Amino acid sequence: MVEPLSLEQLIAEFSGLPGIGNKTARRLAYHLLSRPKEQSVRFSESLLRAVNRVKPCKECFAFTEEETCFICKMRSDSKTICVVEKSSDILPFEKSSVYQGLYFVLGGVLSPLDGVGPDALHIPLLIQRIKTGDVQEVILALGSSPEAESTALLIDRLLEQTPVKRSRLARGIPMGSDLEFVDEITMLRAFEGRVLF
Numbered sequence: 001m002v003e004p005l006s007l008e009q010l011i012a013e014f015s016g017l018p019g020i021g022n023k024t025a026r027r028l029a030y031h032l033l034s035r036p037k038e039q040s041v042r043f044s045e046s047l048l049r050a051v052n053r054v055k056p057c058k059e060c061f062a063f064t065e066e067e068t069c070f071i072c073k074m075r076s077d078s079k080t081i082c083v084v085e086k087s088s089d090i091l092p093f094e095k096s097s098v099y100q101g102l103y104f105v106l107g108g109v110l111s112p113l114d115g116v117g118p119d120a121l122h123i124p125l126l127i128q129r130i131k132t133g134d135v136q137e138v139i140l141a142l143g144s145s146p147e148a149e150s151t152a153l154l155i156d157r158l159l160e161q162t163p164v165k166r167s168r169l170a171r172g173i174p175m176g177s178d179l180e181f182v183d184e185i186t187m188l189r190a191f192e193g194r195v196l197f
């Protein structure tokens with residue numbers, strides 16, 4: 001099929017997104033170009049606005065439009081830090097209101113094959129923050145993939161010499177599933193049943 005170059009490029013951009021194969025990428029691109037132009041312009045403006053405005057919080061690396069995110073600003077309990085892989089993993093905690101402490105977004109999990117070591121993540125900053133603040137418990141909520149497991153174990157080891165309590169979410173979150181899609185009840189159970197290292 002011969003497609004205009006700009007359309008081809010749009011399809012290529014879509015297929016680079018997670019969970020989107022070639023077929024879906026083509027369908028989305030054609031859809032955007034078939035509907036009224038102003039709708040697609042609005043779509044691209046939203047994307048541009050979010051890309052330009054949203055940045056990581058300087059305290060916890062969660063997405064925010066300010067220097068410091070809403071949670072870091074408003075929460076008075078700084079004794080607990082819940083460590084998650086990515087910003088969207090905070091949502092199920094907040095939706096279930098099970099947790100009132102602070103968060104820390106690692107920015108990924110260890111993946112030696114892809115060249116992601118401890119320094120590529122925010123692990124050194126996390127350790128520094130825990131050691132210098134008044135943190136009493138660190139909850140490692142990194143999911144259950146082998147990479148997430150070894151990341152949690154590394155953080156646990158780095159904190160071994162500190163009096164900080166380390167815990168992890170109870171099992172019950174299906175293997176390899178994305179934390180952000182966990183429903184409220186499962187999250188509640190996993191949180192309440194959290195276990196110490």
Ligand SMILES: [Zn+2]
Pocket residue numbers: 057058059060061062068069070071072073
């Ligand atoms: Zn923050």
